[in-house]
Amino acid sequence: xxxxxxxxxxxxxxxxxxxxxxxxxxxxxxxxxxxxxxxxxxxxxxxxxxxxxxxxxxxxxxxxxxxxxxxxxxxxxxxxxxxxxxxxxx
Numbered sequence: 001x002x003x004x005x006x007x008x009x010x011x012x013x014x015x016x017x018x019x020x021x022x023x024x025x026x027x028x029x030x031x032x033x034x035x036x037x038x039x040x041x042x043x044x045x046x047x048x049x050x051x052x053x054x055x056x057x058x059x060x061x062x063x064x065x066x067x068x069x070x071x072x073x074x075x076x077x078x079x080x081x082x083x084x085x086x087x088x089x090x
Contacts, residue, residue, distance in 0.1 A: 002038060002042050003046075005026055005030065005033075005050055006049075006050075008022060008025045008026050009026070009084060009089075012077060012080060013077055013084075013090070022060070022076070023057050030050075049086075049087040053083060057076075059071045
């Protein structure tokens, strides 16, 4: 199971890491689990959650928002919190 990515998101929500570190760790873990086949073993619910989380991580911007779809760290935290609550990971 790909719970490591859920744990990375929880670290951001707890302010143990910043948005940049979250994004870097998330994508590093995603690539590793994709390449090893771990992602393919996830149940459908976790897979959907991680897919949505991928989109949120991809929308994160460190600096000033330049496009409407970009998320600041604060917006990313809110979106991740809502997502993890919806899928009952927090």
